[in-house]
Amino acid sequence: MRSLIAAALALAAGASGLCLTFAAAAADTPALPRYQLETNLDPTARTLDARATVELPAPMAGQAVEFLLAAPLEILASDPQIEKLPADSATGFSGINGSSQAMTRSGRAARYRIQLAPGSRQFTLHYKGRVDFGFETPGQEYARGFNETAGVIKEDGVYLAGSTLWYPYLGDTLFTFELTARSPNGWQLISPGNGTARDAAGVTHWRSDAPLDELHIVGGPLTRYARAAGAVTAEVYLRKPDDALAAKYLEATARNLEMYRGLIGTYPYEKFALVENFWETGYGMPSFTLLGPQIIRFPFILTSSYPHEILHNWWGNGVFVDYASGNWCEGLTAYLADHLYKEQQSQGAEYRRDTLKKYRDFVREARDFPLSEFRSRHSPATEAVGYGKALMLFHMTRRKIGDEAFKRGLQKFYREQRGKRATFTDLARAFSAAGETDLLPFYEQWVTRAGAPDLRIDKVEVVGSKTSSGSYTVRGVLRQVQKVAPFALDVPIAIRTRAGLELFTVANKERNTAFELTTNAEPLAVEVDPEFDLFRLLDARETAPSLGQMFGDPEIVAVLPASAGEAENKVYREMIEFWGGGNAQKIAVRLDSSKSALPSDRAVWVFGRGNRLAKQLFGDDPAIGFTTDDKAIEAAGAGIPFAAHSAVIVKRNPGNPAKAIGWVTVDPPAAGPGLARKLPHYGKYSYLGFEGTEPANVVKGEWVAADSPLHVELLSTRPAGVSTNKYPTRAPLAVLPAVFDGAAMLVRIRWLADPARDGRGLTTPGLEAAGDYVAEAFKQAGLAPGNGDSWFQPFEFTPPGAQQAVRTRNVIGVLRGANPAFADQAIIVSAHYDHLGRSGPGVRVEEVGQLHPGADDNASGVAVMLELARTLAAAGAPPRTIVFIGFSGEESGLNGSKFYVSNPTPVPLAGIRAVVNLDTVGRLGNGEVTALATGTATEWQHVLRGITFTTGIATKSIPGASQSSDQQSFIEHGIPGIQLFTKAHLDYHRPTDTADKIDVDGLVKVATVARETVDYLAQRAEPLTITIDTAANAAAQAKAPSGPDGTSRRVSFGLVPDYAQTGKGVKAESVVPDSPAALAGIVAGDVLLALDGVPIDDLGAFSNALKRHQAGDTVKATILRDGAERIVTVELLAR
Secondary structure, X not given: OHHHHHHHHHHHHOOOOOOOOOOOOOOOOOOOOEEEEEEEEEOOOOEEEEEEEEEOOHHHOOOEEEEEEEOOOEEEEEEOOEEEEOOOOOOOOEEOOEEOHHHHHOOOEEEEEEEXXXXXXXXXXXXXXXXXXXXXXXXXXXXXXXXXXXXXXXXXXXXXXXXXXXXXXXOOOOEEEEEEEEOOOOEEEEOOOEEEOXXXXXXXXXXXXXXXXXXXXXXXXXXXXXXXEOOEEEEEEEOOOOHHHHHHHHHHHHHHHHHHHHHOOOOOOOEEEEEEOOOOOEEEEOOEEEEOOOHHHOHHHHHOHHHHHHHOOOEOOOEEEOHHHOOOHHHHHHXXXXXXXXXXXXXXXXXXXXXXXXXXXXXXXXXXXXXXXOOOOOOHHHHHHHHHHHHHHHHHHHHHHOHHHHHHHHHHHHHHHOOOEEOHHHHHHHHHHHHOOOOHHHHHHHHHOOOOOOEEEEEEEEEOOOOOOOOEEEEEEEEEOOOOOOOOEEEEEEEEEOOEEEEEEEEEOOOEEEEEXXXXXXXXXXXXXXXXXXXXXXOHHHOOOOHHHHHHOOEEEEEEOOOOOHHHHHHHHHHHHHHHHHHOOEEEEEEOOOOOOOOOOOEEEEEOOOOHHHHHHOOOEOOOOXXXXXXXXXXXXXXEEOOOEEEEEEEXXXXXXXXXXXXXXXXXXXXXXXXXXHHHHOOOOOEEEEEOOOOEEEEEEOOOOOOOOOEEEOOOOOOOOOOOOOOOOOOOOOOOOOOOOHHHHHHHHHHHHOHHHHHHOOOOHHHHHHHHHHHHHHHHHOOEEOEOOEOEEEXXXXXXXXXXXXXXXEEEEEEOOOOHHHOOOEEEEEEEOOOOOOOOOOOOHHHOOOOOOOHHHHHHHHHHHHHHHHHHHHOOOOOOEEEEEEEOOOOOOOHHHHHHHHOXXXXXXXXXXXXXXXXXXXXXXXXXXEEEOHHHEOHHHHHHHHHHHHHOOOEEEEOOOHHHOOHHHHHOOOOOEEEEEOOOOOOOOOOOOOHHHOOHHHHHHHHHHHHHHHHHHHHOOOOOOEOOOHHHHHHHHHHOOOOOOOOOOOEEOOEEEOOOOOOOOEEEEEEOOOOHHHHOOOOOOOEEEEEOOXXXXXXXXXXXXXXXXXXXXXXXXXXXXXXXXXXEEEEOEEO
């Protein structure tokens, strides 16, 4: 079938391949087959009624044409007449999402022939039948949690693909199409190309004049959302209305389309749509993706699977795959999506390491194959080769020719191959031209050969001492020890010296390659391929033992506890059977009472707390941070109780470091099936903790691997004080356009900190103008006034030491929620907009009268709050109301927030679920986004950990320090709140806190963390688990002293606190120069334990102690330094 059409099209193109040109001899002569389809879907009957007109290229006129069609589809009429043929030789459809091989093998594919009349190149069919091919679960060897079907029409929705054979399949030729479809009221149908899912008359229209290799119809009862993304329409189709979720995907679509347009070239379609499927899938089709209902709600999908599926519109659905020569598109897509996102988060080396781990763990000699034989993934081994090895090929290409040439090569390949089927060789030629070097032998080696190099380093030595030229010589031998012939490699070598890192590359083409490298400083250590830039076989000692080793070993032993009851061991046996299903692993089961020795040539599972082997093999190991007792396991500082928790611990097999042993405990027993399903998805981890019956992961991590054979220390002891430098930072290949406008935030900070605002001090026109500025920004963002019809909430208070009250205003804007179930509930996002002016509370005596701009404190927080208001309002109504508040009077004692909690609006205080306060967020630099007061609810630390995982932005949770800003007013009323903060600095409350010191990129990161936090809070149905001791909090506030004259404290100590301090005392992150602390000899790292014998347990106690003193007082400060306590005398100065 394929040969006839291919030959005719090749003659038309004047070449030997399929469809090598789309130019036509005349305007009405298509160079590709074109389908015109009219379909009617009946979900109740599960039937498809279709009329197809197929117009073929001119060379096919008068020829015999063969095609496949699903056997249940009965051909009711045809023109000309058809002839049914034996289906034995039919090969069927194959594409990036699957194939029709199961259909052809099971006899559900029918084969036909039509003889076209002389001069005719068109035939028509009318066919009808039931499309319900059922769902199959993949073999347990590759249990990704997805069911698969060749095709289905049902009340829940429709899935028709190339694998369904629902249209006349002509072979693997490309084609164009036009589709009209009818379906029940309320349904939306999506196909590739351009058109509409449902018009006013209830009819679906789609067409594509660009080539395709597969035609889909998907959809069902869906709600459509859309927005412009440049020249493209971004669409989202959801099974239930969800404005917030749709907004996230529309935004992600726009950002990714723009990034890839700049990196590769013009997006090939007029739309990209996310379609929510009615079962769990992860498919990428031309101009849309089909994801399951749970998958689209996982937060990490937006930075993992979703970009991958968008990119498939360039690779696989824009440039098509010549499957006969090997599928290159999955590796290239993984490299430019999954790897690129990790690279943007500075985790590229870790991602490549994990990629190589999968190859090591899942690909054995019997499972290995060359890239030229990869078609699609159906097992961990095929994924490790077809995705992983190909990904590493493209990474090595990039390292070989450089980033700019690599980008030019991508663009050349896309420009020349768009709309065609392409090969690895086509890629090699494009990169060769861009890099001005011949890469064909390089690609020949990696595409046509199976196997991987296995590197060792031997005989490393420093030859002689420092030479007369001031350099050192390091000699050694690189070895390739794999069974197959040597590979030609450019091996990266890093040498650590007393002065830092020096980087080299050694050409290695033989079994043994001697090298001699010269360093400018004394060499201390040699590291081979430390950032995993080569495709190679990892030694087990290069990485921590992991679950991937357990599931990758073809033969394994499982040891059950003889002392356990039948019910307990039944749970373990069912887990073992699940993992071994489909011949994925050969698992031998024995009891711990067996006298047989522990095997060293395979992985070993040890089940149960009471297992004798668990006590022998999983004893305390301080080197990796593992301890256990009768109640819990502790892994690298994380506790996993045995009760109501399940745990998995993986260590090296004591008899063979290349093999792993794993210990599994399950409680409650009902968690066993869920644990069995989930564990194969945690392959990179060494230890895991789960809780609950449908076990939810609460702890995960990897041990530190410190015994790599590719790391050689040259001295017996590393000299003290020598830096263990990180490797040079590498720029990502492309950068995702920011959601947040850093430049706009900086403009706002400059305006607020401008001298014209006079420091935004109380009673100043500058503070009044700042309030108006915040209100206008709320209005421009699309918020509603938050105090009735007004943006303002006026209040009065008497500042400490003042003779009369002052009047100021909170500014309130509201973004109304859409979920009626959350009525009268809200999340607060706040930032104070006041500062010190020239003489406000906290101004140092010697700086009274000087302008205090307050750029970081807190113009930065206001700018981030206003940017959040703009972006969240643009995304549509959130599920729960979000109230944005610019507080005033914060610097003089949290007065604005105190007034607000006594006079809440527009929701009652009981309806405020949580507070995210932004204060002093403009100096991030290379630090972590810090959240203070996370001890107010159990969930805060988990939320922040998840944000770090999904965004790559480092965060730090500090349980205490709640009194630092306006969140404290809410905490005192039992409302959990956190403050996002960057770091303390010496410009705090000084005239030097200016806008030129703001970190713009850091503002974007803070805004990202804030938005992710607010999104979570706005959607969470249940209240946070509050851990505030309101009685103790109130008592502490009642005891808090004021200054001698009833004011706040008026003395300066000069210690800048380290908010991350978790123990007793206040740790000095730094010390203000020439301050009382500095003059007393206190230095960074010291921990203040007491003043005049009064314990200083935390920042609150420190502040309260200082309120008791006046300028000139002398106090005895007890500090902890290097493990020893000492007492110093500090003379306090006026603040």
